[in-house]
Amino acid sequence: LSDGSKNITVMMRNAAIYILAVFICLASGYMAGLLQATALEEWYPTLAKSSLTPPNLMFPVAWGILYVCIGVSLGETIRCGNIRAIAPWVLQLIANFLWTVFFFWLRNPLLALIDILFLDVLVIWYIVAASRGTRLSMWLFVPYLLWLLLATYLNLYVCMHNTF
Numbered sequence: 448l449s450d451g452s453k454n455i456t457v458m459m460r461n462a463a464i465y466i467l468a469v470f471i472c473l474a475s476g477y478m479a480g481l482l483q484a485t486a487l488e489e490w491y492p493t494l495a496k497s498s499l500t501p502p503n504l505m506f507p508v509a510w511g512i513l514y515v516c517i518g519v520s521l522g523e524t525i526r527c528g529n530i531r532a533i534a535p536w537v538l539q540l541i542a543n544f545l546w547t548v549f550f551f552w553l554r555n556p557l558l559a560l561i562d563i564l565f566l567d568v569l570v571i572w573y574i575v576a577a578s579r580g581t582r583l584s585m586w587l588f589v590p591y592l593l594w595l596l597l598a599t600y601l602n603l604y605v606c607m608h609n610t611f
Contacts, residue, residue: 469518483551529580
């Protein structure tokens, strides 16, 4: 193959990696959304929530943006060959999904709090590991970490101001 053909092949492979990574994140979010639908209608409105709780419409918008950033970060991590960052990325996505299972599907905010604290650690681990690759993959996770820290506070508030 000529150099031009090799470059196009590499660009197409890289694009496929980014697209697949974003798709995995959005699919995980979609599946989590299906699990929380009933609780969002029946249970969540009855909870005492912090005044810092964003409006309900903000959650799907924020998560849509965050999932794209999370996926692009993985694509960048893979593209630059930073395989050490892949394990914390996979683990954080699993913990992220499990939070929805614990909080909304099982309606167990305490178990969800334990999970989100673990998720916070996993995201920090990923940020540190990603920083050894490209700065872009690291910085794409900073908004996610900030959102998670807010979510951790909101989860703690629910635990402290409701009886289960």
